[in-house]
Amino acid sequence: MSRNWEMVIGLEVHVELSTKSKIFCSCTTQFGGEPNTHCCPVCTGMPGTLPIFNGQVLEYAVKAGLALNCEIERQTRFDRKNYFYPDLPKAYQISQLYRPIAHDGYVEIETSQGPKKIRIHEMHMEEDAGKLIHSEYGNETYPDYNRCGVPLLEIVSEPDFRSAEEVAAYLEKIRMMFTYLGISDCKMQEGSMRADVNLSIREAGTTEFGTRTEMKNINSISAIERAIAGEYERQCDLLESGGKVTQETRHWNDDKKMSTAMRSKENAQDYRYFPEPDIPEILVSEEYIDDCRSRMPEFAPDKKERFMSEYGLSEYDAGLLVASKPESDFFEALIKGGATAKASANWLIVHLASVMKKLSADINGTMDFEDAGLDAEQMSYLIKEVEGGKVNRQDGIDILTEMVKSEEVLDVKEYIASHGLEVSNDTGALAETVAKVIAANEQAVSEYKSGKEKAIGFLVGACMKELKGKCNPGMVKEMLEAELKK
Amino acid sequence: MELMKLTALELGEKIKAKEISVREALDAVSAAKEKTDAKVNAYTDFDKELSDKEADRIQKLIDAGDSKSPLAGVPIGIKDNISTKGMLTTCASKILTGYKPAFDATAVSKVRDAGMVVTGKLNMDEFAMGSTSETSVYGPVKNPWDTGKVPGGSSGGAAAAVAACEAVVTLGSDTGGSIRQPASYCGVTGFKPSYGAVSRYGLIAYASSLDQIGPIAKDVRDCAAVMDVISGGDVNDSTSNAAFASGAEGVNENGFLASLNGDVKGLKVGVPAECFGEGVDPKVEESVKGMIKELESAGAVAVPISLDFIRFAVPTYYIIATAEASSNLSRFDGVKYGYRAKEADSIDDLFINSRSEGFGGEVKKRIMLGTFVLSSGYYDAYYNKALKMKQMIMDGFAGAFGNCDVIVCPTAPMTAPKIGESLSDPMKMYLSDIFTVSLNLAGLPGLSVPCGFDAQNMPIGAQIIGPAGGDLKVLNAGHAFQLATDHHKKFPEVG
Numbered sequence: 016m017s018r019n020w021e022m023v024i025g026l027e028v029h030v031e032l033s034t035k036s037k038i039f040c041s042c043t044t045q046f047g048g049e050p051n052t053h054c055c056p057v058c059t060g061m062p063g064t065l066p067i068f069n070g071q072v073l074e075y076a077v078k079a080g081l082a083l084n085c086e087i088e089r090q091t092r093f094d095r096k097n098y099f100y101p102d103l104p105k106a107y108q109i110s111q112l113y114r115p116i117a118h119d120g121y122v123e124i125e126t127s128q129g130p131k132k133i134r135i136h137e138m139h140m141e142e143d144a145g146k147l148i149h150s151e152y153g154n155e156t157y158p159d160y161n162r163c164g165v166p167l168l169e170i171v172s173e174p175d176f177r178s179a180e181e182v183a184a185y186l187e188k189i190r191m192m193f194t195y196l197g198i199s200d201c202k203m204q205e206g207s208m209r210a211d212v213n214l215s216i217r218e219a220g221t222t223e224f225g226t227r228t229e230m231k232n233i234n235s236i237s238a239i240e241r242a243i244a245g246e247y248e249r250q251c252d253l254l255e256s257g258g259k260v261t262q263e264t265r266h267w268n269d270d271k272k273m274s275t276a277m278r279s280k281e282n283a284q285d286y287r288y289f290p291e292p293d294i295p296e297i298l299v300s301e302e303y304i305d306d307c308r309s310r311m312p313e314f315a316p317d318k319k320e321r322f323m324s325e326y327g328l329s330e331y332d333a334g335l336l337v338a339s340k341p342e343s344d345f346f347e348a349l350i351k352g353g354a355t356a357k358a359s360a361n362w363l364i365v366h367l368a369s370v371m372k373k374l375s376a377d378i379n380g381t382m383d384f385e386d387a388g389l390d391a392e393q394m395s396y397l398i399k400e401v402e403g404g405k406v407n408r409q410d411g412i413d414i415l416t417e418m419v420k421s422e423e424v425l426d427v428k429e430y431i432a433s434h435g436l437e438v439s440n441d442t443g444a445l446a447e448t449v450a451k452v453i454a455a456n457e458q459a460v461s462e463y464k465s466g467k468e469k470a471i472g473f474l475v476g477a478c479m480k481e482l483k484g485k486c487n488p489g490m491v492k493e494m495l496e497a498e499l500k501k
Numbered sequence: 502m503e504l505m506k507l508t509a510l511e512l513g514e515k516i517k518a519k520e521i522s523v524r525e526a527l528d529a530v531s532a533a534k535e536k537t538d539a540k541v542n543a544y545t546d547f548d549k550e551l552s553d554k555e556a557d558r559i560q561k562l563i564d565a566g567d568s569k570s571p572l573a574g575v576p577i578g579i580k581d582n583i584s585t586k587g588m589l590t591t592c593a594s595k596i597l598t599g600y601k602p603a604f605d606a607t608a609v610s611k612v613r614d615a616g617m618v619v620t621g622k623l624n625m626d627e628f629a630m631g632s633t634s635e636t637s638v639y640g641p642v643k644n645p646w647d648t649g650k651v652p653g654g655s656s657g658g659a660a661a662a663v664a665a666c667e668a669v670v671t672l673g674s675d676t677g678g679s680i681r682q683p684a685s686y687c688g689v690t691g692f693k694p695s696y697g698a699v700s701r702y703g704l705i706a707y708a709s710s711l712d713q714i715g716p717i718a719k720d721v722r723d724c725a726a727v728m729d730v731i732s733g734g735d736v737n738d739s740t741s742n743a744a745f746a747s748g749a750e751g752v753n754e755n756g757f758l759a760s761l762n763g764d765v766k767g768l769k770v771g772v773p774a775e776c777f778g779e780g781v782d783p784k785v786e787e788s789v790k791g792m793i794k795e796l797e798s799a800g801a802v803a804v805p806i807s808l809d810f811i812r813f814a815v816p817t818y819y820i821i822a823t824a825e826a827s828s829n830l831s832r833f834d835g836v837k838y839g840y841r842a843k844e845a846d847s848i849d850d851l852f853i854n855s856r857s858e859g860f861g862g863e864v865k866k867r868i869m870l871g872t873f874v875l876s877s878g879y880y881d882a883y884y885n886k887a888l889k890m891k892q893m894i895m896d897g898f899a900g901a902f903g904n905c906d907v908i909v910c911p912t913a914p915m916t917a918p919k920i921g922e923s924l925s926d927p928m929k930m931y932l933s934d935i936f937t938v939s940l941n942l943a944g945l946p947g948l949s950v951p952c953g954f955d956a957q958n959m960p961i962g963a964q965i966i967g968p969a970g971g972d973l974k975v976l977n978a979g980h981a982f983q984l985a986t987d988h989h990k991k992f993p994e995v996g
Contacts, residue, residue: 062590158836289880293709
């Protein structure tokens with residue numbers, strides 16, 4: 016490459032909000048479901064129906080706007096975006112153009128070159144469309160309107176990104192903030208977070224923008240990074256060879272690692288936006304905004320610092336815990352339940368992680384912390400029992416596996432009792448067993464006495480077997496050693 | 502057929518007193534329709550089986566003393582753009598062929614709750630776009646006073662059915678005069694409530710910010726009684742306004758009907774200079790002025806006012822209404838319900854062919870106009886400017902009501918034209934909306950009451966306009982006039 020090309024990127028990020036009901040009707044927003052079972056006359060746009068704005072969407076949008084350091088629009092309103100498509104039953108999307116709920120903000124990201132501010136142009140509320148299911152057999156297409164009317168936020172950045180790394184950091188930051196706010200699960204694979212990438216290049220040092228292309232709906236952060244690299248290279252090659260970039264929408268094929276043109280600017284639609292007459296203007300009071308602000312959570316970076324200073328966790332462990340808000344909240348609930356910080360962190364990061372890894376492999380899928388459905392009080396009790404030597408660690412891990420598998424909250428105390436997992440503290444019975452094992456294993460005893468200390472392991476195992484595991488191996492080892500040294 | 506000459510309230514009284522049954526009242530409507538409708542073409546659908554069942558259910562309620570409304574048992578016809586569960590609702594358009602809603606419009610469920618019997622659907626201009634009721638897929642509605650003339654529109658079927666005594670009372674919709682103007686042409690009483698007074702849920706939208714459901718009846722008392730039933734805030738319509746319903750200012754706790762007293766002593770009646778003189782039929786002017794005299798002799802005071810902004814009303818209306826319509830009517834695309842073109846090789850073809858074949862000419866014209874005024878590059882020059890004009894018209898009316906309580910003017914500058922005459926000169930038709938459209942732009946209540954006849958014995962209507970929320974003032978002035986006159990008690994010989 017002879018010249019030094021700088022990439023310039025702006026992002027449009029769509030986030031599905033996890034409100035209970037849809038933005039303009041009371042249908043559920045639950046993902047999945049048989050086609051056309053999560054809909055009603057309103058979200059399928061039947062003639063004569065009218066939208067009723069869900070107040071929870073406003074709350075979530077204001078919180079998101081505050082997290083993005085935006086100004087909140089005090090007199091916000093909806094507009095209609097008109098276009099024909101079978102997944103859009105009204106043939107217009109209720110969105111916001113003229114007075115979006117939030118504007119003029121920024122997101123601060125960490126990059127290898129240090130912190131950087133990405134400016135937010137605006138953020139608006141809108142309804143999602145349905146999806147089309149194409150028949151595998153005939154030339155037929157069926158609309159599924161379940162997703163119609165699920166609330167979305169669209170966050171439009173300024174063209175402030177200069178690398179794929181910055182884009183990834185920005186998306187991670189938004190995902191972190193929105194999951195911490197509890198307003199979206201931000202799962203790119205399920206489509207609850209989607210990004211459109213606007214990319215152009217220019218010679219480093221110049222200020223004019225080049226002609227940009229848009230790549231829509233790429234479904235993972237790593238795919239976005241690859242798409243950016245691919246498109247950057249394509250544009251560089253074009254300009255190097257004396258060609259011109261055409262303003263168009265391109266589709267990124269992540270399998271073939273290349274993009275193809277979808278629609279050029281000449282064929283761009285005129286959406287004929289105008290104010291939605293069915294929904295009056297929404298007045299957002301200063302008190303309302305203050306109330307939302309007062310309920311903003313502690314975000315991951317602050318929480319991580321606090322975990323390190325308050326609980327003495329390593330940076331690595333604290334980082335792992337705060338990656339998920341529910342998990343980090345659960346960690347503190349375990350401590351509240353009486354488990355130590357060190358043990359709680361260890362159980363979540365090591366034991367729970369391996370249990371979930373194994374269970375996900377069994378079902379050939381993925382598991383989130385929330386899928387484990389753990390009860391803090393019960394798990395805290397379990398940790399205390401194991402760390403206190405009352406239950407074997409391996410038994411404890413098995414109990415944890417049962418806790419994760421169980422649909423209901425498992426009563427750990429009851430489970431330990433009914434499965435006879437409590438370690439015996441009856442030293443009399445233990446002494447008896449130790450004596451019996453020593454008598455029955457002359458070879459191992461003589462090996463130990465001749466200096467092969469490893470032989471003790473065999474003897475501990477024999478005692479454990481004799482006691483059906485209901486004992487504390489450390490204690491058994493101590494007693495064996497004491498007996499053999501006599 | 503004397504039963505059919507009774508008002509809704511008179512009929513309700515007879516039903517309550519057990520002088521007649523609900524079935525007898527319904528049978529009377531059905532017989533009148535059989536006898537007359539071939540000449541008037543007011544109905545698009547009449548579901549006798551469904552309404553018979555409904556009549557029997559309501560009779561039981563009445564017999565058990567469980568029905569309080571004075572309209573219980575009274576049959577009511579519904580304009581074809583208002584959703585009726587399980588009954589055809591087609592907006593008189595081919596594109597909604599066979600469409601039966603899965604739900605009732607709020608206004609319809611309210612009339613059912615009051616014990617009224619929904620009889621059938623009433624003819625109209627396709628999608629309520631017109632002033633003559635000639636653009637229906639079911640053919641034109643005829644004026645019962647002269648079947649060679651139009652009944653007005655778009656609620657032509659709803660007005661003609663009442664005039665021809667083949668409906669007792671009806672629900673129409675009014676976007677730019679669609680209740681008041683046909684009421685005027687047909688010699689009946691029609692009321693367009695303040696915007697928000699009646700829920701629009703279930704009314705298939707023409708222009709969302711202007712549409713309003715209202716009653717067409719034989720007199721003002723019937724209109725007030727229907728308003729008691731259908732008005733009120735609605736959780737399904739965020740533009741509905743509970744403050745404009747029963748219990749609003751001046752309306753006593755028993756509602757509009759109970760609040761009508763016909764007392765207009767000291768009522769200041771604004772007489773706008775712009776609504777008389779050039780362009781207005783002299784006979785129309787004379788009759789409307791006669792009405793003002795009548796109100797004066799009942800104690801009202803006439804005050805000359807000016808509505809100079811009214812000349813902007815028609816262009817403003819046709820920009821806003823068509824813009825909203827172009828969006829509202831986009832959902833009729835052949836995908837989900839109604840008419841679907843048979844020949845289509847792609848999804849775009851399906852949209853284009855279904856809409857090209859399913860919509861009539863006037864509807865297409867307005868969709869195109871609305872699409873144009875919203876187009877990028879034209880939005881500010883047309884739509885945005887129209888919104889500013891709308892605000893100016895609202896402010897203008899607010900100023901006018903600083904000097905008077907109600908305003909009286911002709912509902913339409915002429916009486917009903919001949920069938921075919923208007924469609925050949927659409928500009929003339931659009932301009933004839935001049936006195937009605939400004940109310941929709943400003944969200945004001947308006948009532949049309951019969952106030953005389955022209956030389957050809959065609960009815961003339963006078964319009965009474967009130968400030969937003971002043972629905973009772975308007976109804977009361979009309980009631981005062983009807984107490985003193987009998988124009989509203991004349992019936993045509995349908996021939």
